[in-house]
Amino acid sequence: MEISGITSGAIEMRHRVDSFLELVVKQKGSDLHLVSGNPPRIRLFGEVATIKYRELSTTETEDLLFEIMPSMARRTFDTEHGVDFGYEIPGMSRFRVNAFRHLGGIGAVFRVIPSQVPSLEEMRLPPICRALCEHQKGLILVTEPTGSGKSTTLAAMVDHI
Numbered sequence: 001m002e003i004s005g006i007t008s009g010a011i012e013m014r015h016r017v018d019s020f021l022e023l024v025v026k027q028k029g030s031d032l033h034l035v036s037g038n039p040p041r042i043r044l045f046g047e048v049a050t051i052k053y054r055e056l057s058t059t060e061t062e063d064l065l066f067e068i069m070p071s072m073a074r075r076t077f078d079t080e081h082g083v084d085f086g087y088e089i090p091g092m093s094r095f096r097v098n099a100f101r102h103l104g105g106i107g108a109v110f111r112v113i114p115s116q117v118p119s120l121e122e123m124r125l126p127p128i129c130r131a132l133c134e135h136q137k138g139l140i141l142v143t144e145p146t147g148s149g150k151s152t153t154l155a156a157m158v159d160h161i
Helices: 017-026 058-066 071-080 127-134 150-160
Strands: 002-007 010-014 031-035 041-044 047-050 082-089 093-102 105-113
Touching: 017 031, 017 082, 017 093, 017 105, 031 058, 058 105, 071 082, 071 093, 127 150
Parallel strands: none
Antiparallel strands: 002 010, 031 041, 031 105, 041 047, 082 093, 093 105
């Protein structure tokens, strides 16, 4: 863990995984993939791109995760071999984390959760999305592959409603 500065009289702690997450946010990626035996990867516009970095060992991957994993999540991870939890870097973003064990070791996917929901206009969604929001009854399904913007689309629609 590194100390990155003093904020409002408190010491802001910076974790090692924060550098990877900062890269994801700056690149406008949707996910960070950490899997032991592989270099870190970023999902950019639906495609997974490898970060120029060495392969992560199981121990290194565990250290990156366990440093930020809440104790209750750690207990669940130890018994269930997988857990979901939230992580936040103040002033940057929040992340939904899915940590898991696999045959080769340990892995995790960090999903970027934007602090501001874009509007339908900012997302450049077709007019039908706005029209769907005007209906009083019915069911709206938004389906696409991982990282394509389903949750963001639904959040923008809910904000519009």
